[in-house]
Amino acid sequence: MGTWSLPSSPEIEQLKELNKLLTAKEFQTRMEGVVLLLDHCKNNPQLISANIVQIFDVFVLRLQDSNKKVNQQALESLAAMIPLLGDGFHPVLVPVVAAVTDNLNSKNAGIYAAAVKVLDANKSSLSDNVLLLQAFANRVRFLSGRAMQDVTDRLSVLVASVSRRRRPAVERYALPVLWHLLGSMIGNGVLPGRGGNVRSAVARLAGSLHAEMGASLAERAAGQPPPVAKNLRDRIRGPCTKLGGQETCPAQGFQGLKLFALFILYV
Structure with a gap:
């Protein structure tokens, strides 16, 4: 049987801080949480991959945030995260696709473009x-x-x-x-x-x-x-057409x- 790799105490505190920022009431603080998550993906992708389901249970909400600035930043950051996480992204692919595709009907050009970028990042980054x-x-x-x-x-x-x-x-x-x-x-x-x-x-x-x-x-x-x-x-x-009865x-x-x-x- 395999063994669980539990986060160390410093990592637990990092995850708690990330969760706190991503669920904050103020939109500026939620944006800070998005930035922090991307930083973790760059500097410690193993931490994110090992806890990706719990983290993305919260982060997915930011992909449909009521604040357009948070929404767009979350999508743009996600497009950058996917290549960093690689196949570690698999466990959250389904809920992420659901959240991202809902943005494809957005009237906001920036949100739409960011959603398209995420879809294309998925195709190029997953094995x-x-x-x-x-x-x-x-x-x-x-x-x-x-x-x-x-x-x-x-x-x-x-x-x-x-x-x-x-x-x-x-x-x-x-x-x-x-x-x-x-x-x-x-x-x-x-x-x-x-x-x-x-x-x-x-x-x-x-x-x-x-x-x-x-x-x-x-x-x-x-x-x-x-x-x-x-x-x-x-x-x-091509569809058939009638002309002169033929x-x-x-x-x-x-x-x-x-x-x-x-x-x-x-x-």
Whole structure:
């Protein structure tokens, strides 16, 4: 059995001070707590990694702080922390992704830019992108508007980087997202409510999955409800239009032609 590495007395005091600052009533003091946490990540990352769940239970609240200055500083600092912590960041990935992605619909340009920076830092700093793929995939259905589009786009990029090593993970996490989005779309790529138009993002996700899965994507689509298969066909070849009573369905490039041909066979 392994042994626990308990913090020393000085480290316990450091953690208490950090918690006190991060939970302070005054926003300036909370900002000091954010600065202190980043300093600890730079100077003693082992301390933070060993206690990361307890620390981030508090710090995650600052990622959605009611004070915009604290909110933005926490996001910007987090983007700098992730490379310093590396895989030590894994235990808090899910709650952090949830908090950060909520900022993607912010009307504050600084907060939005900082949130995007955090998402990109995750992809470049974590050795196992399957965890990030899972976190993004599980989050998409709870998002709307720009946040949904941004996360779906990053999911498309992750599909290629993960699938080369662990294709089952792609099929387990990314495919349900594609089916969910295609099944929810109404009109010309619009999601109901505040979902907005996600046509381009869904097309990119479908393209990434097809590039990795080939004909099996069409086979899987055959088992989905008809609206899902139809929307996928439209994303690949472009929507059909009627002119003079004749329907014309443009194909979007060579890959689109190949995948559409597969749909003729399977769907």
